[in-house]
Amino acid sequence: MTGTLSGKAAIVGIGATEFSKESGRSELQLSVEAVRAALADCGLTAADVDGLTTFTMDTSSEIAVARELGVPELRFFSRINYGGGAACGTVQQAAMAVATGVADVVVAYRGFNERSESRFGQFSVAAATQVNTNGLDNAWSYPMGLGTPAATVAMQARRYMHEYGATSADFGAVAVADRRHAATNPNAFFYGKPITLEDHQASRMIVDPLHLLDCCQESDGAVALVIVSAERARDLAKPPAYITAAAQGSGRDQFVMTSYYRDDIGIPEMGVVGRELWKQSGLVPDDMPMAILYDHFTPYVLMQLEELGFCGRGEAPDFVKGGAIEIGGRLPLNTHGGQLGEGYIHGMNGIAEGVRQIRGASVNPVSDAHHVLVTAGTGVPTSGLILGAS
Amino acid sequence: MAVRPMVNRDSTFFWEGTQAGELRIQKCNACGAKRFPPGPACQSCEAYDRGYDVASGEGTVFSYVVHRHPPVPGKELPIVIALVDLDEGVRMVGEVAGVTDDEIEIGTRLRVDFNTIDDDLTLPIWRKL
Known part of the structure; x- marks a missing residue:
């Protein structure tokens, strides 16, 4: 794999705050707490950090986080755009930085009061009025009344059902799997609260065809990940999760949540990510013992299974049947409970679960989880990772 | 607003x-x-x-949603919003007025109308043909 990023860097530390509906602290404090926890996890200190990366959407700048942590100097700082699509992209940035010697210890962080303060599930006038091309793009949907994440996804979900005969119950299989996994995760918001498919079907309609239980929960919390070179990783406290592949992807005629003007209104941008992940890693879908697929809304999990090549186009409704995506099934997904069950930390909590699986430290361990595929936000320009035990 | x-x-x-x-x-x-x-x-x-x-102002529903929650500024819910394939070959998002969720489906034919919000803004809005 000379000449690629594969195996050159690793995630060595993970940290998080609790996931709640009201943290009671500032977003900056949440991020600082998570970064400290991640550094403690791998035995490094703030003095070792020389790079920070986060989402463009994050309200806590790299310099603010560095000040609170007491990081003396930063040699690398970067932001990734497009909402939750940034999640794995931050790790890719960090991996590129440490692989090239631009920085030695990079922390990727994301922290917000996304339930108690700015709720992403609400209609965002701010998104419609931003002074840039994203705001101009939103002129074609928000004024017409289409302006919540659930509504924009529902538009794609309806078309997917029409084209492939998928049903709401097929989407419900994702919710049931996630909530089953969350039920045994003490850190999950829905710990001890599994649901049945009947619960899913009986939950109220939010935006037809999406029920309440198709939608992730708005959450407060923060997650941080420490990334160093593969060489340095071997000397640290916990088993490294090597970055076997890292990719970003944007598709033809791409928009943010409203890529409606191309023939395929699905998520071909995840296909871009998938093809690059398989190429970089030399692996194929059948090599994956499990995956963490971004699940802010259930239909996107089905579409991702197809875009990533786990099944053919239109075959995901059959693929997810019969517990196939639950622990013990052919491809367990979102073993932490996902964003539907554990918490919605913009995908960063899913990367942390990928690391725990590689370490054998998940509350829902998948036997011999030698590789874990993790994806970032869907419906937007996005990213993905394959983490490896070696 | x-x-x-x-x-x-x-x-x-x-x-x-x-x-x-x-x-x-x-x-x-x-x-x-x-x-x-x-x-x-x-x-x-x-x-x-x-x-x-x-445009001629006529098109066909490519997909649609019924938005029930949460509130949308300036709208009384629920509202039906569609992706409309115009006969001219382009696609637009638009609210469909005067239909309930069982009066619309993929393939329904629509015609554009104009909803004057104020002196500076008029929104296209769609009605069933």
């Missing part, structure tokens, strides 16, 4: 059109390619020289 569109010099013609009761689609003056949403550079021939056609 209705949500107002961000407008720049690439999209002004569209919003002037709705105020004049016209649904305007960008058309390249060099090669004739139509597109929506509009933009400054032709995706077919790279020209920056553009005008517009006035």
